[in-house]
Amino acid sequence: MGVLGILLSLGLLMFMAYRGFSVIFFAPVFAILAAVFSGMSIMPTYTEIFLPNLANYVKIYFPFFLLGAVFGKVMEESGAAKSIARFIVQKLGKRQAILAVVLSAAILTYGGVSLFVVAFAVYPFAASVFKEADIPKRLLPATIALGAFTFTMDALPGTPQIQNSIPMKFFNTDLYAAPVFGTLGTLIVLGCGLAYLEWRKRSAQAAGEGYGTNHKQEPEIVEDTNLPNPLLSVVPLASVLIITLILQKMVFPQWDITAWATQAPYNMAKAGIVGTMNNWALIIALVIGSGLALIINPKRIKGNIARAINAGAIGSLLAVMNTASEVGFGNVIKSLPGFQSIAQALMGINGNGSPLLSEAVTVNVLAGVTGSASGGMSIALDTFGKHYLEWATRTGISPELLHRVASMASGGMDTLPHNGAVITLLGIAGLTHKESYKDIFAITLLKTFTVIILILLQSVFHFV
Template sequence: MVIQVLAIVLALGLLMFFAYRGFPVIVFAPIFTLLAVVISGVALMPSYTEVYMLNAANYVKNFFPIFLLGAIFGKMMELSGAASSIAQTIVKALGSKRAMLAVVLACSVLTYGGVSLFVVAFAVYPFAVAIFREADIPKRLIPGTIALGAFTYTMDALPGTPQIQNIIPTTYFGTDAYAAPLVGIAGALIVFIGGLWWLERRRKQAAANGEGYGTGHKNEPEVLENAKYPNIWISVLPLLLVLVFNFLLSRTSMSVTNWYSSSLLETFNIANVKTVSSSWALIIALCIGVVAAGCINIRQVKGKMAAGLTAAAMGSLLAIFNTASEVGFGNVVKTLPGFKSIQEWIMNISDHPLISEALSVNILAGVTGSASGGLSIALEVMGKSYLSMAQTLGISPEMLHRIASMASGGMDTLPHNGAVITLLAITGLTHKQSYKDIFAITCLKTIAVFTLAIVLSIF
């Protein structure tokens, strides 16, 4: 049994190492999956075609529309100038005296409105540079500031956020994007206040040491002071439409759960409409948002539409197939003999489903370097067990949803995380210069979710 457990640990370690080195997960996830299968003495080809590929394909079937539409929506917001308009307005309104708060809020508004994390980083970075330079704040603090606004509470804590990390649990627990709103808001406040405290502390330390914005930086953007962007109220309209329609189609009489009869759904093998209704609601909301964003500046968008849609489609394909590869990996691992010992170890750390769930999701998100990947693996493997334990203890599935979603945004941002690597590349900075602040935000996110899980387990 020791060898079989080591086979899984070795496969996970190699996947993490190669991902950190920049090798494609799509290629190496199946290789290390099959390595664990061979060492464990399990049938090789059936494990690949009937477990790995089947579950990877099922993940693509469930979530590809959201990945694709989310990428297109973000691209339309970028091409129309709406994303830049929102960022510029917030930054100018708060001014250089509140430079960090301005950047965090700009990122938060865009991310909570459904714009992808990568588009947010590109859109906000030029304005962050301008305001940090004006306030003479070290440029090395920009990545941590953007990470706080885009990679944390608006991604997985605030109720209704259309980011994929908040949608994945709905498939396993029959919940919707607004699950456990008070818990989510409490977690968001902990991260928001704690994160700003940390960043402000770092700013004051730099000022005391006489460190300013600095010179000789890479990837310094040219900010056009007189650039004309769409009106701010028109620019935020697509974001509001996504949020409003997502809510209307999830929690009102307009809910998609009421659109079709049970007999009709049975012909499509849908036993419980709640497992798909959140995805349906978000798909429709994003379609409305895409049309609205494209109409903001039709002339400008029209000339760049072909290239923009191609870039969005390619980006969404890479993102979902990376995650699907990790999901396939997780589903093969759970069939291996050694996994039972690992599962028992995780479960035995705490007999409370919220704490155990937070632990398993955090570990797997950290190992894979992906919030959505770690979350999907954990829930595929242990979601039913957590749901059964919660029902026995009288815990709402909504609590499981919110804790799982927030836990995925804990240790996911380790150095090999794709979003972290991309953010540093955009800003022209290195891990050595800026990762310390991103890691502090990562630790804060993790502490917040475990604090909530422990408090909820007591009460």
């Protein structure tokens, strides 16, 4: 009955999210349903398991959601995001339409702009160049997803997205962990993803299918002469990456804060100081990046500063609460007796004595269950992170590899149909799951298999 309750609650949560109902409301409802099937009490499950885990996630990761969203909105209001996207699309043109869209989304995402803002910023230009090149519009969401939801989200070393910052807390690593592993993953996903999309384009065009007609949400491209120079627009993005690198690699390693940080009133755990300082680096970098984005185009941003900050702050609340609710749900599930058999099966996956394969599968499965890369990874590492670290120490595996594998695996099956980013992306493009999800799922499978392939290669060539 306990396992049946888990499966039923998971299915209902995915169904309700797919239908557009709020996860914030239904996550605790279905968490309690699973608990009832296991014979647990309703109210203690809600107040003593669900809510504390929700609150702990908000406590740790809210600054990243807040500052990332504000940074993205400031980039949007200043015209910097639009300037970068338009420049790339215009330079590459219709012959390289797919590559232009992927690079536009990738540069913005790697610079720290939130995924949702990237989709809004890139879509108008992407739709325009797809229409000019007569590429089926149904391929557009997968093209944006390849640039924004894959390698720049969690594989490319240094990306400031939340999916790359979560493992720092568990493994005392930084954003640049396992650079060879991550870079190889980037090349595989980018190369194979572009090849797949080009193949889909040629097949459609050979069958006589073009951009199509009577589409919804068709953008009206209004010539905007008040955009900052594209090179200047890149400065805030570059600053986030450079400042994070300097702080994490050069400045903070020279600091010994143990003497005061472990004492009252801070009482920081000594083992987690490195990870916490790396979090500080990203927070500082996002603040500076937002400041630079405000000053690169003062004429356009004048009068819109409050709107950008307010919109970013409000948007971050919804995003963090959605994910935190999924984390609360997942932690209720993991506390149930029926989950123990699932956990044992996941931990029993042994990739030639290494924890990497077990970690990849576990994170990927939980990301798919919750429909959230960050939520699924947080649950997996909260539950098994310490065990994976001990396992890695015994077998000589670098914690950096644990970081990169967890990060990349989280961006695999998270993009199942109930994923919030997927639903938002399709809404922006005015397309349905029936029209476009198949190609998004293909990119998802590519990302999932890439992690497994790299783990197998790493076991032979031992790169980090």
